[in-house]
Amino acid sequence: MSRMNKFRKLAGISAFAFAAMTAVNSANAANWRYAHEEYEGDVQDVYAYKFKEYIEENSDHTLQVFRFGELGESDDIMEQTQAGILNFVNQSPGFTGSLIPEAQIFFIPYLMPTDMETVVEFFRTSEAINEDFPELYADKGLELLKMYPEGEMVVTVDEPVTEPADFNNKKIRVMTNPLLSETYAAFGATPTPLPWGEVYGALQTNMIQGQENPIFWIESGGLYEVSPNLVFTKHGWFTTAMMANKSFYDGLSDEDKKLVQDAADFAFEEIIQHIDGLADESLAKIQEASDDVTVTRLSDEQIAAFKERAPQVEEKFIEMTGDTGEELLNQFKEDLEEVQGE
Structure with missing residues (x-):
């Protein structure tokens, strides 16, 4: 299947109609349904199948996994989960941010460290992650089961970028996430929200001039083919969340x-092992596949020019989320200080 076909792939019939026809209506049903946002072999897919492995090896239940496009895009699978058609969903805060504004905290640039050891320890121990976020998700009918990192964010652009001025007049694709738009506006770009299925074609036709994603996703989706200049800005990690329909979960036996x-928990431990070294492997595959690819790793001095623009994004986050968001941000910073202090 060509890269273009891969990105355009959607179910041949209405995803929602298909899901409705085959829905599991009972919380006690032996076959559970789980959808995520990525392709075969990608991080969310590996997590889903490790979750499935544990469920099926330790119970009589079975788990059916749906990948990107099989039941629609991110908004579709969240709608189906909230309606009780899907039991489990894996969705990044980039899309959940419109439903849970506080989830946009992961898009404040330079808030998160980028070394893997610190990031993983933060996800294991953070009070904000493990205590505060579940309450926010529960208010939206979702049982947050696990948040986990997928990889450092990398920007691909039509030409190398080393300073904010290089982003001027460039349309950078962002998820449908107001705070991520604020980040790229602060960086000097023109943020352009687009659904994932349109990104490859928009880059190919120069409708947009760049986008951001973890390096494994850039490799998996072939984005380097149409956006060959990779820029490591060290502004954050891609985070995702695995959750259940709360009514379904609450109806389960103890x-x-x-x-x-x-x-x-089992899938989390497995995915941490999986992503260790994944970025380097993916970059090596990209460089082997294309001679047009360039790699720019910003120096500390270059990073400082971007980092000094981060406070305005933080202020926007507090404006969007009010006291709840400010309290979450303070807890987030406290958790990070504890991890980095160790």
């Missing part, structure tokens, strides 16, 4: 709740 929680 035994099944423990099963689901244990499966989520």
